[in-house]
Amino acid sequence: MKKPLLSVITVVFNNVKHIERTIKSVAQQTYPNIEYLIIDGKSTDGTLAIIEKYKENIDIVLSEPDKGIYDAMNKGLKLAKGDYILFMNSGDEIYDKNTVATIFKDQAFADIYYGETEMIDEDLINQGQRRHKAPERLDLNSFRFGMSVSHQAIYIKKSITKFYDPQYQLSADIDWILDAISKAKTIMNTKMYVAKYLIGGMSKKRQRQSLLERYQIFKKYYGFFPNLFNHVIIAFKLAFYYLKKGKTND
Numbered sequence: 001m002k003k004p005l006l007s008v009i010t011v012v013f014n015n016v017k018h019i020e021r022t023i024k025s026v027a028q029q030t031y032p033n034i035e036y037l038i039i040d041g042k043s044t045d046g047t048l049a050i051i052e053k054y055k056e057n058i059d060i061v062l063s064e065p066d067k068g069i070y071d072a073m074n075k076g077l078k079l080a081k082g083d084y085i086l087f088m089n090s091g092d093e094i095y096d097k098n099t100v101a102t103i104f105k106d107q108a109f110a111d112i113y114y115g116e117t118e119m120i121d122e123d124l125i126n127q128g129q130r131r132h133k134a135p136e137r138l139d140l141n142s143f144r145f146g147m148s149v150s151h152q153a154i155y156i157k158k159s160i161t162k163f164y165d166p167q168y169q170l171s172a173d174i175d176w177i178l179d180a181i182s183k184a185k186t187i188m189n190t191k192m193y194v195a196k197y198l199i200g201g202m203s204k205k206r207q208r209q210s211l212l213e214r215y216q217i218f219k220k221y222y223g224f225f226p227n228l229f230n231h232v233i234i235a236f237k238l239a240f241y242y243l244k245k246g247k248t249n250d
Contacts, residue, residue: 007082013041115194
């Protein structure tokens with residue numbers, strides 16, 4: 001059976017500290033059919049020198065100014081030729097060298113594959129599993145109380161993807177995933193860790209705006225009153241988690 005082409009897209013801007021880990025996690029995959037694209041926002045801190053070091057492992061490098069992370073991600077989508085799309089942005093990693101090969105091994109071509117995410121901090125110390133665990137069965141209802149699958153941990157057939165909506169500056173990935181789920185006919189749980197996620201991104205630094213965007217996105221998919229009720233539950237769960245753990249990472 002023909003192995004599907006996976007387009008892995010990395011978006012980066014001035015992240016010389018972490019870009020090499022991300023590139024190596026893609027370059028070291030044992031799966032033979034990967035197209036790797038790096039979309040750089042015209043970095044000036046040495047990031048491009050690291051990218052140049054691995055040029056033989058990268059199919060496309062585009063380095064030019066952009067209008068933000070989702071504009072850059074849309075550039076990657078336009079250039080990608082794969083059957084499936086995976087966004088693995090700078091600082092994040094594919095879980096281990098056999099991850100992609102295991103996902104596509106002896107399995108029917110599902111519209112979506114997903115798995116669990118391990119969190120790491122700036123010192124690369126394991127912070128455990130995300131607060132929102134990957135559901136046993138993924139569907140639209142899975143996101144009612146939060147982002148149950150991170151974008152690093154979901155492989156989506158390109159034919160059911162859309163471009164990221166530029167009206168959202170911090171949470172367009174939620175809208176993008178929910179739109180794909182609404183179109184998918186077959187969704188497969190890999191039941192394994194598939195990604196490492198570097199915590200502390202822009203959505204954490206501008207959390208209020210991120211939460212407001214999430215609210216509007218969830219309202220679009222779930223309706224006004226169900227979404228309002230769901231957010232009351234979210235608030236209670238978040239407060240309980242904060243009291244228990246002392247922090248939130250997702």
